[in-house]
Amino acid sequence: MASKIDRSRDIGPFVPQPDDDLIICRCEEITKGEIRRAVHEGMYTMTEVKRYLRAGMGLCQGQTCGRLVRPIIAKELGLAQGEVEMNRPRIPARPVEMKNFRKERR
Amino acid sequence: MERYELVVIGAGPAGLSAAIEASKYGMKTLLLDENGKPGGQLFKQIHKFFGSKEHKAKIRGFRIGQELLEQAQSLQVEVLLNAEVMGIYEENDIMVHIGDEIRHFKADNIVIATGAAENMIPFQGWDIPGVIGAGAAQTMMNLHGVQPGERILMVGSGNVGLVVSFQLLQAGCQVAAVIDAAPRIGGYGVHAAKVARTGVPFLLSHTVIQAEGTDHVTGAVIAQVDSHFQPIPGTEQHLDVDTICIAVGLSPMSQLAQIAGCKMVDGPGGIVPEVDECYETSMPGIFAAGDVTGIEEASSAMICGRIAGLAAAKRGGYVEEDEFQTASAALKASLDQLRQGMFAKKNRGRTDLTETDEGYPLSQSLLKKGFMDPEELTAFPAAQVHRAGIHPVIECTQNIPCNPCQDACPCGCIEVGQTITRLPVLSPTAQCVGCGMCVSACPGQAIFLVNEDYEEGQASVALPYEFLPLPEVGDQGVALDRHGKQLCAAQVVKVQKPAANDGTAVLTMMVPKEMADRARFFEKEV
Numbered sequence: 320m321a322s323k324i325d326r327s328r329d330i331g332p333f334v335p336q337p338d339d340d341l342i343i344c345r346c347e348e349i350t351k352g353e354i355r356r357a358v359h360e361g362m363y364t365m366t367e368v369k370r371y372l373r374a375g376m377g378l379c380q381g382q383t384c385g386r387l388v389r390p391i392i393a394k395e396l397g398l399a400q401g402e403v404e405m406n407r408p409r410i411p412a413r414p415v416e417m418k419n420f421r422k423e424r425r
Numbered sequence: 426m427e428r429y430e431l432v433v434i435g436a437g438p439a440g441l442s443a444a445i446e447a448s449k450y451g452m453k454t455l456l457l458d459e460n461g462k463p464g465g466q467l468f469k470q471i472h473k474f475f476g477s478k479e480h481k482a483k484i485r486g487f488r489i490g491q492e493l494l495e496q497a498q499s500l501q502v503e504v505l506l507n508a509e510v511m512g513i514y515e516e517n518d519i520m521v522h523i524g525d526e527i528r529h530f531k532a533d534n535i536v537i538a539t540g541a542a543e544n545m546i547p548f549q550g551w552d553i554p555g556v557i558g559a560g561a562a563q564t565m566m567n568l569h570g571v572q573p574g575e576r577i578l579m580v581g582s583g584n585v586g587l588v589v590s591f592q593l594l595q596a597g598c599q600v601a602a603v604i605d606a607a608p609r610i611g612g613y614g615v616h617a618a619k620v621a622r623t624g625v626p627f628l629l630s631h632t633v634i635q636a637e638g639t640d641h642v643t644g645a646v647i648a649q650v651d652s653h654f655q656p657i658p659g660t661e662q663h664l665d666v667d668t669i670c671i672a673v674g675l676s677p678m679s680q681l682a683q684i685a686g687c688k689m690v691d692g693p694g695g696i697v698p699e700v701d702e703c704y705e706t707s708m709p710g711i712f713a714a715g716d717v718t719g720i721e722e723a724s725s726a727m728i729c730g731r732i733a734g735l736a737a738a739k740r741g742g743y744v745e746e747d748e749f750q751t752a753s754a755a756l757k758a759s760l761d762q763l764r765q766g767m768f769a770k771k772n773r774g775r776t777d778l779t780e781t782d783e784g785y786p787l788s789q790s791l792l793k794k795g796f797m798d799p800e801e802l803t804a805f806p807a808a809q810v811h812r813a814g815i816h817p818v819i820e821c822t823q824n825i826p827c828n829p830c831q832d833a834c835p836c837g838c839i840e841v842g843q844t845i846t847r848l849p850v851l852s853p854t855a856q857c858v859g860c861g862m863c864v865s866a867c868p869g870q871a872i873f874l875v876n877e878d879y880e881e882g883q884a885s886v887a888l889p890y891e892f893l894p895l896p897e898v899g900d901q902g903v904a905l906d907r908h909g910k911q912l913c914a915a916q917v918v919k920v921q922k923p924a925a926n927d928g929t930a931v932l933t934m935m936v937p938k939e940m941a942d943r944a945r946f947f948e949k950e951v
Contacts, residue, residue, distance in 0.1 A: 338549070341547055341548075341549060342547070342552045343547055345552050351547070379542075380680070382542045382676070383542065383543075383544075383545050386695075387545070387547055405691065405696060407683065408680035408681075408683050408684055409512075409684070410511055410512030410514075410520065410684055411511035411512060411520070411522070412509075412510065412511055412512055412680050412681055413459070413509045413510075413511060413522065415509070415511060415522050415527075418525070419522060419525055419526055419527050420527055422525060422526035422527065423526070423528075423529075424426075424526060424529065425426055425529050
């Protein structure tokens with residue numbers, strides 16, 4: 320799916336929208352405008368946007384905002400939602416304090 | 426590292442059922458849940474479930490939860506709570522965060538039954554206190570006895586939105602409206618009807634565009650949407666509410682299946698692991714059951730869980746092939762019964778259905794307004810009011826998998842038959858004695874007893890009543906129609922609340938005879 324992302328294509332300039340201040344990722348307080356701008360700065364995938372902005376890296380680990388970020392990226396790129404691949408979930412699946420790993424029992 | 430023959434992740438209806446089934450056959454089973462209490466969403470479900478007896482129909486969800494916990498306990502299923510599964514590594518090495526440490530468990534088989542999480546829709550102000558998920562509303566009301574707010578806007582008319590709206594009313598909250606962006610009500614008509622008859626308006630093709638307020642919700646702005654679900658300028662209206670409750674669907678929490686390397690499918694219902702007919706994923710020995718494989722009802726999740734548990738037991742050598750075949754065939758048949766009708770997974774999103782399986786026209790008013798027009802009801806034989814003497818009037822007009830009415834009637838008046846999605850049929854010969862058992866048994870609260878010959882010029886209407894304070898015999902009040910509009914004066918003439926009704930009182934009111942086909946709720950005079 321990721322292969323459908325054509326980075327040579329011109330997606331036009333970033334045009335401000337009235338609802339750009341709308342918070343999309345509540346955990347990390349990332350707005351719609353920030354996500355749209357990130358796309359124009361070259362972040363074409365969910366993973367790129369996540370690493371660039373931290374959207375989806377908070378308490379919910381993208382369970383709530385993942386399906387909200389996806390259509391925003393897709394629309395900005397002129398793609399169907401399904402053409403933007405979702406984040407690949409990673410271990411640890413839940414946020415955990417690093418100190419707990421000191422007592423890792425194998 | 427401890428080794429188990431089966432580790433079940435998630436102690437909701439699917440996970441509990443899987444653990445129970447597998448340990449019945451002698452499997453050494455560990456059940457993990459990240460919450461402090463087992464049961465998943467079951468303990469928030471105070472309504473009666475649909476289905477037939479084998480699906481625990483007409484039993485309230487939290488009682489089913491208690492039953493499952495007792496079974497798991499008697500089978501000595503080991504349960505670890507507050508145990509967050511962080512990941513599944515190669516060879517079924519499960520990493521778990523418990524307390525302040527990380528532990529690893531090795532599993533011969535795994536059942537992933539992690540359920541789902543609520544979807545949210547973003548709108549201006551959706552992040553201020555007072556905008557809550559329907560699940561949170563249920564947690565506050567049904568687990569902690571706290572009202573989420575005084576006046577609530579419900580966003581979403583699926584079964585969750587409808588059931589929670591009713592529970593909000595039961596908790597003493599006002600529901601300002603139930604809105605949905607779709608042009609028709611998504612959940613069961615009977616759930617909508619019991620909310621509508623208390624006077625709650627349904628606004629279809631509407632969405633919420635703003636939560637007003639700065640540090641808490643002080644109001645909501647809703648607007649009509651076009652066929653592309655875009656708000657139509659100029660249709661905005663303000664609603665006086667202090668809480669906005671969001672019930673716009675659920676998304677499977679399938680991350681662990683993906684982490685484990687299971688083949689996933691990315692569809693409209695979310696990302697789910699691909700499973701075979703025994704709920705085994707593409708990874709041998711890793712099963713997935715319940716909402717994590719796609720959103721359904723808890724009743725189906727319990728059966729899916731049992732099938733997965735049984736298949737795991739077979740894989741572990743605890744079940745012989747022929748025993749497995751017999752047991753799994755029975756479970757699949759039971760599951761198949763639930764997966765029929767217009768709300769089944771296979772029919773989800775269909776808007777082309779115009780008739781019931783029996784060929785009766787589906788009520789458009791029920792889909793658009795949440796209640797049926799009396800004219801539409803005339804098409805349904807079991808809903809007829811004008812008969813001699815006392816008799817049931819069954820306003821059940823959609824094919825949903827449910828048949829407790831049939832078992833409830835001691836006189837054999839009501840028949841659903843083998844296919845439990847068929848609409849109930851009244852026996853032409855059996856005589857109703859007015860016991861009210863069907864009224865309280867119907868999980869959809871869609872059965873009334875009507876007697877047009879109650880007294881000279883007066884009819885009696887018996888209805889299910891689940892609100893407090895319970896009216897008493899002699900109370901004067903007002904009869905409401907299916908829309909919740911005041912219709913006429915009414916007097917309570919009978920209140921039945923035997924223990925067998927499990928909290929659903931049968932309230933009989935006397936109304937003028939000509940109102941017998943419209944009076945469907947009672948409001949006490951204050």
